[in-house]
Amino acid sequence: MQHMAVLASFICLFLSRVDDISASCPNRWSLNTNRTMDRRMWRHAFKVIQGVLSPYQCADACLRDARCKSFNDKRKQDKNDVNECELNDVKWEDTKPGEVGREPGSDLYDVDFERLHEILLYSGDSCDHQDLS
Numbered sequence: 001m002q003h004m005a006v007l008a009s010f011i012c013l014f015l016s017r018v019d020d021i022s023a024s025c026p027n028r029w030s031l032n033t034n035r036t037m038d039r040r041m042w043r044h045a046f047k048v049i050q051g052v053l054s055p056y057q058c059a060d061a062c063l064r065d066a067r068c069k070s071f072n073d074k075r076k077q078d079k080n081d082v083n084e085c086e087l088n089d090v091k092w093e094d095t096k097p098g099e100v101g102r103e104p105g106s107d108l109y110d111v112d113f114e115r116l117h118e119i120l121l122y123s124g125d126s127c128d129h130q131d132l133s
Contacts, residue, residue, distance in 0.1 A: 031059055031119060034111035040072045040103040041095060045086035055109060058085035059116055062109075069094075069112040075105050 035055075049061055055073045062068035065087060072086040092100055092110045100108065111119070 039108040040106040044088040047087040049085040052085045063116045
């Protein structure tokens with residue numbers, strides 16, 4: 001069990017570099033490029049993960065399941081609450097009216113398997129690989 005905690009820490013450290021690099025490369029995709037704050041998707045979660053430490057753990061879980069097209073990251077609101085991640089099987093653009101709405105404390109990441117590969121595989125120091133245009 002300790003090995004899993006250490007591995008999770010290394011993954012979080014690696015993934016946290018992605019947004020640092022994106023700040024110096026304005027045309028580079030990042031996890032936050034695909035984030036809509038205080039929004040949540042309903043009726044499309046196929047997996048719920050309790051106790052996540054950051055959205056990067058949600059991204060990691062999404063990357064490991066090809067069904068994942070987006071995810072909700074619910075932030076802890078008080079000491080009795082836990083952070084929670086919901087993996088969704090559709091992108092925002094494919095939802096029906098009423099399936100995405102405002103929910104304070106929850107962020108919707110409209111980032112699928114392919115986009116996560118782009119974000120994570122090109123997380124080196126070069127700005128040459130990705131372009132938002």
